[in-house]
Amino acid sequence: MTTPVAAEPRPHKPTPEQFKSIADTLAASLNERGLISSAVSVEIFSLQIARVISNLGPFADGYTITRRLEDRYGWEGDLQIAEALDDFSDLRTLEMRHAQAEWAARNDVKPPFTVGSRVSFGTEMREKGEITGVSKYTPAAYEIAVDGDADAAPPHNRRRIVHFENVAAIDAAEAAAPAEGAR
Structure with missing residues (x-):
């Protein structure tokens, strides 16, 4: 049994737009570090990253993401790329906190029980x-x-x-x- 607190359910997984935002941040980081080819648009890398991370759990590490990019898109991953992609879990957590804070504000969510209950x-x-x-x-x-x-x-x-x-x-x-x- 759960306690209803809002008309709409709490968001638990990023939307496609949120995954794309996370991927944009990761691709920009890879680009700033000189880890991705400048011959290919950062936008293409971002789309590839978004497709991969949207199918992974919240705690996927950079190594797992790198391996999936290698398998799906022919990336030539290395330790530096894996380390840069390790930011995924933190970025996803921040994105979900933001989405849940918006959900709570939009639904005027209040604590149903008081401290000491x-x-x-x-x-x-x-x-x-x-x-x-x-x-x-x-x-x-x-x-x-x-x-x-x-x-x-x-x-x-x-x-x-x-x-x-x-x-x-x-x-x-x-x-x-x-x-x-x-x-």
Whole structure:
């Protein structure tokens, strides 16, 4: 069960336009470093990169991207190209943060629960914890101290970042019972 927070779903994957923007940044970086042939337009390289990265997961590394460009488009990759393409994951993360921040603003997303609320989350809502704040970095997400996590207490203060819509309130009877492995 999830908590509805907006009429439209949160974006989780870049759009084709966002992949193209990421590819433009990567191709420009390759060009500035003198790593791609000036005989071919940077735009063509950008289109090839966009086609490859749109079929990869969020944490693909530069080596994987380089290998796919070699296989699909005959690139002659090397370590410098792979290192430059390693920026993909960070660029994708920033693009998604921006898209999710726009989504939250457009839908006037507000936290459904307050700091101090006991909630469940995770696969089948099996994990439990206490909301300790709203994330400063991930739009529309809580910081949650997970029950039973020894590192949730000082000096570590580890928190799980969970989207608002992936959190459910713990009913009053369950909240009154002592937490399993309570801190």
